[in-house]
Amino acid sequence: MSPTERALQATHLNDLLQAASPADVISTALSFVGRDRLAVVSSFGTQSGALLKIVADVDPNIPVIFIDTGWMFAETLQYRDVLVDQLGLRHVRSVLPQATTLARLDPDADLWSADPDACCQLRKVDTLNAAMAEFDASINGRKRFQAATRADIPIVELDGDQFKFNPFARMTLPDIELIYATANLPQHPLVAAGFSSIGCMPCTSRTLPGEDPRAGRWRGRAKTECGIHRKTESSPP
Known part of the structure; x- marks a missing residue:
């Protein structure tokens, strides 16, 4: 499929799924690329x-990728282990940065302070890109209400050569809270301590009442995203 064909297909799927439930979006992604070429990024x-x-509920065998940055x-x-056990997820991969690359580019483990963008690129973006090399599409949990930078998230988009499905x-x-209550899901242990959005330990802080849910991420910096959802250009025809 050429880049133009992929772009048209993404637009078609996005239009088709505008009113679809999250389960229907996931089912469509599964049918579209197949289980072996689809991964959930969580x-x-x-x-x-x-x-x-x-x-x-749709298919517990869909691969799930968790990026363990080391931080x-x-x-x-x-929490990962508790959810995997309770939900019966059967194919969860915890992927880590290459040790040799960390030793070369972040030998003192202080890159998060000196250059957080470079740290995210090294520990998250590059790690995810390597893990996603065998897949054609991904599913993630971003929501429009989370931040102004996410207010116009489509249901389906193209990220480089890969399709990205955003069922949530x-x-x-309230929709999220209802799912937790109905399914009797446990909360992340840090929610009770005032954390509303949780990433790496050095760059995550508590959120104050009335703040944007992601205000505790990279507090005091202009940075708002780690970069794994920054679109990349498609390969040339």
Whole structure:
């Protein structure tokens, strides 16, 4: 499929799924590329359980990729294990940065402070790109309500040569809370401590009342995203 054909297909799918439920979006992605070429990308963060619950209901064998940057909260790793067990997810991959690359580019493990963009590129973006090389499409849990930078997320988009499905784009916080309550899902342990969005430990802080849910990420910096959802250009025809 050429880049033009992929772009047209993404537009068609996006139009088709405007009113679709998250489960229908996931089912469409599964039918479109097949289970072996589709991966869910999950941070196992504060709202991840809702998407993973619906994924498990559709097909618990869909691969799930979790990026362990080496800076994850211990609570996040514990939460990952709890959700995987409760939901019966059968194909979860925890992927880490290459040790040799870390030793070369971040030998003192302080890149997060000196250059957080470079740290995210090294520990998250490059790691995910390597993990996604065998797939044609991904599913993620971004929602439009999370931040102004996410307000216009489409249901389906093209990221480089890969299709990206955003089944929760239209979901609201009450929608998420209902899924948690109905499925009796556990909360991330750090929610009770005031964290509304959780990434790597050095760059995540508590969110104050009335703040944007992602205000605690890279607090005090202009940075708002790690970069894994920054679109890349498609390959040339």
